[in-house]
Structure formats: C-alpha cells, structure tokens
Amino acid sequence: EVVLTQSPGTLSLSPGERASLSCRASQSLSNSYLAWYQHKPGQAPRLLVYGTSHRATGIPDRFSGSGSGTDFTLTISRLEPEDFAVYYCHQYGISPYTFGQGTKLEI
Amino acid sequence: QVQLQQWGARLLKPSETLSLTCAVYGGSMRGYYWTWVRQPPGKGLEWIGEINHRGRSDYSPSLKSRLTASIDTSKNQFSLRLTSVTGADTAVYYCARGEFGELESWGQGTLVTVSS
Numbered sequence: 001e002v003v004l005t006q007s008p009g010t011l012s013l014s015p016g017e018r019a020s021l022s023c024r025a026s027q028s029l030s031n032s033y034l035a036w037y038q039h040k041p042g043q044a045p046r047l048l049v050y051g052t053s054h055r056a057t058g059i060p061d062r063f064s065g066s067g068s069g070t071d072f073t074l075t076i077s078r079l080e081p082e083d084f085a086v087y088y089c090h091q092y093g094i095s096p097y098t099f100g101q102g103t104k105l106e107i
Numbered sequence: 108q109v110q111l112q113q114w115g116a117r118l119l120k121p122s123e124t125l126s127l128t129c130a131v132y133g134g135s136m137r138g139y140y141w142t143w144v145r146q147p148p149g150k151g152l153e154w155i156g157e158i159n160h161r162g163r164s165d166y167s168p169s170l171k172s173r174l175t176a177s178i179d180t181s182k183n184q185f186s187l188r189l190t191s192v193t194g195a196d197t198a199v200y201y202c203a204r205g206e207f208g209e210l211e212s213w214g215q216g217t218l219v220t221v222s223s
Contacts, residue, residue: 035209035210039152044203044215044216045144045152045201045210046213047209047211050209051207056211057211088151090209090210092205092207095165096154096165096166096167096168097154097157097208098154099144099152099153099154100151102151102152
C-alpha cells in the first residue's frame with residue numbers, strides 16, 4: 001500500500017505567518033489523487049484541497065496545494081487563529097487508499 | 108447541501124460485531140463513493156473501505172476478513188459491519204462521501220468503545 005509520510009510532525013507558528021506542510025508518498029501518484037483535510041477536536045475532518053491543487057467549495061484562497069509524483073505540499077499563506085489544527089494528506093488513487101499520520105499546526 | 112447522519116452501538120464487548128449505518132439527506136447516492144474512516148484515540152485517520160451505489164466495495168486489507176459494507180439506495184443509507192472486534196477497534200468512526208475518493212461530506216462521527 002502507499003505510505004504517506006507527513007512532515008513536520010508538529011509546526012509551531014504565529015498568526016499571520018506562512019505554513020508549508022509536506023506529504024511524501026512511497027510511490028508515485030501519477031493521477032494526482034491527493035487531498036488535504038483539516039481536523040479539529042470533536043469535529044469531522046474538513047476537505048481543503050483535492051486533486052493535488054483544487055480548493056474545495058468554500059475554502060479560503062489562503063489555502064493552496066501543489067506537487068506531483070511523490071511530493072506534495074499544502075501552503076497556508078497567512079495563518080488565521082482558526083487555522084490551528086491537525087492536517088492530513090490522503091491519497092485516493094491507489095487502493096487501498098491511505099492517510100498520512102498528520103501534521104499538528106500549533107501556535 | 109448533502110448531510111450524512113450516522114448511528115450505531117457505541118459500547119461493545121470483545122468478539123461482538125460492530126454495526127454502523129449512515130443516512131444520506133439532500134442528495135442522490137448515484138455517482139459517489141460512500142466511505143468509512145476511523146480514528147483510534149490519540150491516533151490519525153485510517154481509511155476502512157468504500158462502496159459505490161452499485162454495491163461494488165473495496166476494503167482495507169488489514170480489515171477485509173472482518174469487514175462488510177452494504178448500501179440500500181432505496182433508503183439512501185449505507186452500512187458497515189465489523190466482526191470479532193477487539194480493543195484495537197475502539198475509535199471514532201466516520202462515514203463520508205466522495206466523488207472520486209476525496210471526502211467532501213462527512214458524518215458527525217461515532218465513538219465506538221470495545222471493552223469487557
């Protein structure tokens with residue numbers, strides 16, 4: 001199965017700063033079926049980006065996704081207080097689908 | 108705006124069968140993949156499996172021998188059965204919808220605890 005490795009495990013930043021979260025796949029995702037989710041305690045995960053770089057409905061444009069092959073990045077251009085959460089990447093191109101272990105974005 | 112509402116037994120004993128159902132409101136089941144994801148306490152998200160409106164299913168290899176997904180399009184519902192549960196199956200279980208596998212709508216989550 002495709003193993004997704006996210007880095008860093010924890011990212012400590014301040015509001016207004018830029019965040020870059022990495023997701024590396026153990027094999028090439030040639031169809032770019034890579035998504036990013038934001039997850040806060042007590043809530044369901046929220047889809048941010050799908051197909052590597054397409055923002056989901058209602059997602060602010062400060063969130064952007066990029067990458068190809070085995071290396072993917074979620075960038076948050078200017079952090080807002082509500083952005084501090086856990087972020088997961090998810091590949092849905094090669095069965096069984098898998099999630100990364102998560103990056104905790106903290107203040 | 109589609110909404111997913113899930114329910115099922117929350118406390119199970121080891122060896123029992125976990126059963127969850129997810130109802131879909133405000134949308135058709137056609138053209139989508141209906142997925143189950145879980146999160147053990149203190150851990151990350153784990154993809155369990157999916158089923159489409161035709162009943163074609165795909166499961167995580169680690170759970171495949173114990174897992175059955177089903178769908179009832181006449182009721183706009185899909186379900187999950189996981190047999191022979193152990194403490195390792197304690198988790199928050201989510202149902203979700205995706206068009207190509209990305210999960211854009213989620214249920215509220217159900218904490219299922221396995222304990223003797």
